[in-house]
Amino acid sequence: MRETRNSYLSKVKEQIKSKDARMMVEMELNAHIESIKEDLVKNGLTADEAETKAIAQMGNPVGIGKDMNKIHRPKTDWVLILLFTLCMGAGFLPVFIGEPVMLVKKILISIAGAITLFVFMIVDYRRLERTGWVFYILGLGFLLIVPAFANQIINGSLSIQIGFFRLESLISIPFFFVGWASFLNNRSLKVWHAILLYIVPILLFAQLPAVSAAVLYTVMVISMVCFSKFSKKVILSLLTAGGVLAGILLFSVFVFSSAERKSRLDAFLNPEKHSNDAGFPILYIRDFILDAGWFGQTQNEFLMGDSLTNLVFVSITASFGWLVAGAVVILLFLFIFRLAVYVPRMKHTFGRLLLAGAISLFAMQVAVNIGMALGLLPLMTMSLPFISYGLMPVLLNSVLTGVVLSVYRRKDLLGFESR
Numbered sequence: 001m002r003e004t005r006n007s008y009l010s011k012v013k014e015q016i017k018s019k020d021a022r023m024m025v026e027m028e029l030n031a032h033i034e035s036i037k038e039d040l041v042k043n044g045l046t047a048d049e050a051e052t053k054a055i056a057q058m059g060n061p062v063g064i065g066k067d068m069n070k071i072h073r074p075k076t077d078w079v080l081i082l083l084f085t086l087c088m089g090a091g092f093l094p095v096f097i098g099e100p101v102m103l104v105k106k107i108l109i110s111i112a113g114a115i116t117l118f119v120f121m122i123v124d125y126r127r128l129e130r131t132g133w134v135f136y137i138l139g140l141g142f143l144l145i146v147p148a149f150a151n152q153i154i155n156g157s158l159s160i161q162i163g164f165f166r167l168e169s170l171i172s173i174p175f176f177f178v179g180w181a182s183f184l185n186n187r188s189l190k191v192w193h194a195i196l197l198y199i200v201p202i203l204l205f206a207q208l209p210a211v212s213a214a215v216l217y218t219v220m221v222i223s224m225v226c227f228s229k230f231s232k233k234v235i236l237s238l239l240t241a242g243g244v245l246a247g248i249l250l251f252s253v254f255v256f257s258s259a260e261r262k263s264r265l266d267a268f269l270n271p272e273k274h275s276n277d278a279g280f281p282i283l284y285i286r287d288f289i290l291d292a293g294w295f296g297q298t299q300n301e302f303l304m305g306d307s308l309t310n311l312v313f314v315s316i317t318a319s320f321g322w323l324v325a326g327a328v329v330i331l332l333f334l335f336i337f338r339l340a341v342y343v344p345r346m347k348h349t350f351g352r353l354l355l356a357g358a359i360s361l362f363a364m365q366v367a368v369n370i371g372m373a374l375g376l377l378p379l380m381t382m383s384l385p386f387i388s389y390g391l392m393p394v395l396l397n398s399v400l401t402g403v404v405l406s407v408y409r410r411k412d413l414l415g416f417e418s419r
Helices: 005-013 019-042 047-058 061-072 078-090 100-122 132-149 169-184 191-207 211-226 232-256 259-269 280-291 312-340 349-373 391-409
Strands: 152-154 157-162 165-167
Touching (some): 005 019, 005 047, 005 061, 019 061, 078 100, 132 165, 132 169, 169 191, 169 211, 169 349, 169 391, 191 211, 211 232, 211 349, 280 312, 349 391
Antiparallel strands (some): 152 157, 157 165
């Protein structure tokens, strides 16, 4: 009995689990059948005879379907998941020398991070492609809610403390992350539109104030602009306008900042001059880093309010030594490198923008946090991904990792060059 094309394709698709893969395989096989059919018709066969013979030449539909299912099924990057697990494990190092209750909370935070990663990995990232405005407005909403209902000030920045959960400016970053990837995926975006979209969150960050969140947001936007599908001329225009604007804002912040902030900046530049006030923490941190040695100085506990958060790298170095601290740095850079290898091979613009944004956010957190510990940057609020204590930083980075894994899972379905 002659097998029809629809019957043949149905048997192939029955073996393929992924809906997207079924659609792609159907298009591919249709194209092959049409190509063979055209050649056979040129050799003198009728259209029906040519189609029947073309289908016969394609081979066993069940076998082809099983092979296609293996090739096109969603993939999981177990290397990245392993690195994620190791980074989360490294976050327990400073907690072990703290209070037992901190260990319990850290376990709960880690579980929440793992669940968040899994959820965002499973969700098809392409469903977010046309939701830019929704996520952008949600990000703005959180930046309006925090100062309106703030009941706590942490490191000079407003936040809302509700039991174990603390709502701060950092929560807006994942929403702007998706929003900007969607905006820059739209070729109709005008330069002045992009500038306006950038300015509004910056002004809201300034009212908190949330300098570190504004820095992360700015670096993320710049990175995404560089990897967008706009022409070099448009990209240069966006970066130039953004650079001028950022310069003006930084100058304004410095001019109108309080005497205390100016004193802190001077203390960073000349810590010895301010050794009895704002320069003391810088000198204190420097001494602990230098005295740690290869295996740490457990008899000298690092005592500062941010020892498990912004200064967690100092705690690890002081307690476990340069060797363990170096291993943590290598682990974090391996994590970032693993993300970076995806970008040049990703042809789907929205996926590439998400990858670029995620890498910039991870890299900036690592660079600033370690830079503070080494005295290269002034002290500010900046967590070390997965290692700093706190729910919000872990959730942020788990969301980013989950989105990256979602992009990877669908790499064989569209827009990805496999190696």
